[in-house]
């Protein structure tokens with residue numbers, strides 16, 4: 001069965017000292033039986049990755065970056081390649097986050113190239129997708145998420161899907177304190193799983209984890225994670241506090 005996953009997306013938060021302290025608090029607080037039951041990842045700023053990689057080595061907590069560039073190497077000042085990330089080493093990368101789509105104009109086509117770079121360098125991917133409030137209010141949410149999944153991941157072989165986790169994050173629920181109801185999330189997750197089945201096959205669809213993200217907290221995590229097709233969470237704000245992150249892992 002699908003092992004649950006709780007992933008902390010730190011975004012552009014914490015300097016080196018605060019970040020290290022937070023990581024240590026998470027490391028000290030998460031119990032071994034919890035790590036057996038639930039995978040835990042931290043998606044930290046680029047500057048933190050090397051030290052975090054050393055600190056987390058052998059801990060059972062996975063480490064990821066929040067982005068990588070779509071080209072493999074070259075004159076792209078300020079960018080970081082998937083190969084660089086793999087050499088740190090980190091094991092995971094978050095791609096297609098709505099903040100990347102919105103503020104950095106990342107299209108599905110560019111994200112598809114990033115996915116290829118990540119997989120070619122042995123990284124596992126969390127692929128984020130989700131509709132805006134306007135899209136939901138005009139009843140386009142199913143269509144929007146289907147296009148995001150097809151255009152970002154439709155070119156992958158069934159084998160490549162073993163390195164993909166989806167994260168449904170309705171844009172209107174990110175950092176707003178508004179969570180999708182467990183039923184609203186479940187409805188999209190079931191639809192996404194059905195789509196994966198059509199794009200690949202039933203086995204791949206059953207094995208692929210689909211996380212929910214958007215204002216997940218210790219108080220609402222249990223209900224969300226109790227839904228049939230919700231396999232864990234991608235956590236923003238609540239991942240910046242060791243106690244609330246641990247509370248979500250316990251849930």
Ligand code: PGA
Pocket residue numbers: 009169173174175176177213214215216234235236237238
């Ligand atoms: P949030 O962010 O938990 O602060 O809503 C989630 C995310 O952006 O991944």
